[in-house]
Amino acid sequence: MNVQEFGKLAGVTVRALHHYDRLGLLRPQRTDAGYRVYSTRDLERLEQIVALKFLGIPLKQIKGMLDLNGLELPDALRMQRTVLEQKRKLLDRAILAIREAEQSIGPGRRADSALLTKIIEVIEMQNDSSWSEKYYSPEARAKIDERRKEWTPELQAQVSKQWTELFADVEAALGEDPESEKAQALAVRWKALVAGFTGGDPEIGEGLNKLYADKANWPAPAKEQMAPFGNPKVWEYMSRVMKCGG
Amino acid sequence: MNVQEFGKLAGVTVRALHHYDRLGLLRPQRTDAGYRVYSTRDLERLEQIVALKFLGIPLKQIKGMLDLNGLELPDALRMQRTVLEQKRKLLDRAILAIREAEQSIGPGRRADSALLTKIIEVIEMQNDSSWSEKYYSPEARAKIDERRKEWTPELQAQVSKQWTELFADVEAALGEDPESEKAQALAVRWKALVAGFTGGDPEIGEGLNKLYADKANWPAPAKEQMAPFGNPKVWEYMSRVMKCGG
DNA sequence: CTTGACCCTCACGCTGCGTCAGGGCTGAGG
DNA sequence: CCTCAGCCCTGACGCAGCGTGAGGGTCAAG
Missing domain, CATH: 1.10.1660.10 (Multidrug-efflux Transporter Regulator; Chain: A; Domain 2)
Structure with missing residues (x-):
C-alpha cells in the first residue's frame, strides 16, 4: 500500500x-x-x-x-496518567479563573486591571497549598495526609462517581427552592460525602465550615476528585441550601 | 531593580x-x-x-x-475558556483510556497488543463524530442538526442527568439476568432516552438501530453529554439486554 | 591584576508535525 | 516525442516558550 x-x-x-x-x-x-x-x-x-x-x-x-515490546508499559501508563491528571488540574484552575474573571466583568463591565487581579487571586489561591494552611490546623492537616494514604484507587473511583452523580442532581435542581425537601435532601447527601472525605473528623470538619463561610474563596473540598464539575452555580446554590437548612 | x-x-x-x-x-x-x-x-x-x-x-x-488595554478581553476570555474546556475533554478521554488499559492489564497481566487495542477502542469510541456519518443518512443528519438548535442548556442538563442516573443504575445491575424484569425495565428507560434524543424520528431511529447491531463500534448516542461515562461493560450489558428483549 | 558575581547578546535545542521548495517517475493526451 | 497532471521523494524552515550554554563586558573586593 x-x-x-x-x-x-x-x-x-x-x-x-x-x-x-x-x-x-x-x-x-x-x-x-x-x-x-x-x-x-x-x-x-x-x-x-x-x-x-x-x-x-x-x-x-x-x-x-x-x-522493548511493551515490557515497561504498565509503568509508563501509570506515570503518564499522573502526568495527565496533573495537567488536568492546571487546566481546571485556569478554567475556574476565567469563569471568575468573566463573572466579575459581566455585571459592571469594569474591565482593565480589576479582573486581571481577580485572575491572579484565583491562581494564587489554588496554586500551592497555601489555602489549606489557612483553613486547616497543622494537626488536621496531618490527619488529612494520613487519610491520603488509605485513599485507594477503588475508593477514589467510587467517591468520584458519587460526587459526579450528586453534581448532576444538583445541577438539575438549580431551580428548586433551597428550602424544599428535594434541595435539603441534596444537602444531606452532600454533607455525607463531605463527612466521608473528612472521615467524620470534627477538626477537619471545622476547617471546612470556615471554608464554607468564606464564600469568596470557595474551592472544592474534594477538589482533586471533582475536577470536572466546575460549574459555580452548583456551588452557589448549595451554599444557599446549606444556609437555610442549618 | x-x-x-x-x-x-x-x-x-x-x-x-x-x-x-x-x-x-x-x-x-x-x-x-x-x-x-x-x-x-x-x-x-x-x-x-x-x-x-x-x-x-x-x-x-x-x-x-x-x-489595546484589554478592550477585547472578555471575548478572549470566552474563547480561551472553550479552548481549555476542549482540551480538558481530550485529557479526560486519555486518562479514561489509560485507566481502562491499566485495568485490563492488571488481572491477567497479558500486556502487548491487547491493551493497546483496548486503548484504541476507547479512543475510537469517543474520538470524532465519524461514527455518526456512518449510521445516519444525510437527511437524518440534517434533522439532527436542527434539533441541536433547540438543544437548550436546561434541556441538556436534564437529559445529561437522566443518562447519568441510568448509567449508574445499569452499572449497579450488571450482575442481573438480561431477561429479568429489572434489566428489561432499564432497557425501556434506555430506549425512551434514545427516543428523546432522536425526537421519535423514525429515520434517526433506524440509524441508531444499525448502530446497535454493529457492536464493535458502539459509541454513545448522546456522546457529548456523557463523556465521563465510558464504562464499556455498561454498553455490552445493555447490548445483551436489548437483544433478548427484542 | 585576578577573581567572582552579575549583566548582556546570540543562537541552538526541544515537540510534532505543517508547509513550501525543488525534483523524479509515470501514464495519458497532443 | 513532448508535456502536463498526479503521486512520490528529501531537505529545511516555522511555531511556542523558554532552557541552556557560549562568549564577552562591568564592577568591586582582595
Missing part, C-alpha cells in the same frame, strides 16, 4: 508517516524507486503508535516502548 | 524576562551599561502577563491585549 492510502486508512497525514519513518518509529519497505510500501503489520504498529500518542506519550518514548 | 531580584519577586526566570523583553511584552529601562532596570509599573504589567499566560493565552496575543 502507498502512503496516501495507508495514511487515510489509519487517519494520519502523509507528513506524519514521513516523520515516523525518519524517527525510526515506523519504517515501511521501499520500492526500487524509493517509494514507501506499507503492510498490514505496519498498520498494527501504527495503530499502537497512534494510541500511545493519544495518551500524550512523546514519540521517542513510544519508540522505546514498542522496541 | 535588576533582573534577578525582579524575576524572583514575580516568580519568573531571568530568561523569561529576556524573552518578554525581546517580544516587546515588557521593556524595562536600561542603565548606561545596558542593564535592565525594572520598576513597580513593570511589576504590575508582569503580573498581568503571568496571569494571562496561566490561562494558556499565547504571548503574542497577550501583547496585543495589553497594548
